[in-house]
């Protein structure tokens with residue numbers, strides 16, 4: 001399948017003019033054989049080209065490498081996407097006009113970061129599709145010693161060869177399913193925030209995220225029933241979800257309360273020291289916890305509004321420890337909860353309940369997760385089960401973004 005990205009670009013009903021750096025996304029068996037044609041289609045065929053691999057992918061994809069003016073093969077063992085390491089590689093570059101990053105997530109930042117710094121285009125050849133970062137414009141490398149998602153640039157062209165992707169280990173297939181099923185929550189959080197706080201909302205981008213979700217849901221049902229992964233559908237779902245981040249220039253459609261669980265696991269605040277898991281797995285735990293919680297809330301009588309109170313430094317320090325407290329305090333210094341009247345949530349409670357009703361039940365999701373071997377319970381990622389309730393309100397403090405979990409601070413359910 002080839003996705004022409006032009007249809008998402010231009011003046012939109014939301015009032016904004018959307019742009020995309022990504023011109024073309026190819027997800028096909030044998031796609032690598034036509035790589036030169038795709039490069040020509042986006043006007044990059046004649047540009048001086050460096051192709052970056054890691055040593056493991058280089059060996060695994062022998063016979064499927066692409067033409068290069070310069071080839072860089074990085075030692076796979078211990079390879080980290082960190083600015084210092086990437087800049088070391090950049091010293092070896094022989095004035096390329098385009099960078100091709102060939103590999104998994106880590107290698108993408110070895111294409112994205114130099115392309116951004118040098119102001120040249122980059123092309124992605126993903127060898128895995130276990131998350132939706134490939135078509136996004138987000139760099140997740142460690143910058144100045146900190147792991148933080150930073151907007152940089154997106155690939156002009158993405159060429160995914162299903163013959164390579166289909167070799168992905170089952171764990172990564174499950175993780176990829178989880179990363180997209182999270183849209184049940186992220187889209188709902190966005191819609192609720194639009195209703196109660198008049199946050200910017202784009203129906204076209206929201207629909208694109210929903211399309212990614214629907215494609216993945218169908219593939220996940222099939223995977224649970226037959227054990228056969230439809231890599232084409234699953235990869236397309238990841239690509240569409242990634243595009244929503246580029247179209248909005250932020251991750252609102254793709255990441256809500258549930259994605260903060262991945263950050264929580266990465267940060268390892270006190271009591272969460274044993275937490276670990278790959279991105280989609282942590283997101284799956286967040287998604288399931290939110291789905292359960294949202295349905296529980298919808299079953300309660302309409303809540304009353306409570307006055308907004310900022311998170312206290314004491315609470316933050318207790319939950320996050322000295323090491324992380326300063327960053328979290330700063331993140332919450334202009335709390336989005338303080339920007340609208342909490343009564344607005346109460347006034348729109350029936351609409352919120354209707355949005356939650358459209359999310360599958362916790363039972364349905366549990367059966368699906370089990371069928372797809374997905375992680376979905378706290379203990380699956382090393383979080384103690386007794387922290388299941390608290391992990392939601394702690395993770396909600398990690399990012400100053402409006403979610404239904406964050407709104408609980410101004411609601412009283414008696």
Ligand SMILES: [Zn+2]
Pocket residue numbers: 012013014015016018202203204205
């Ligand atoms: Zn729009």
Ligand SMILES: [Zn+2]
Pocket residue numbers: 131132179259279283
């Ligand atoms: Zn994700």
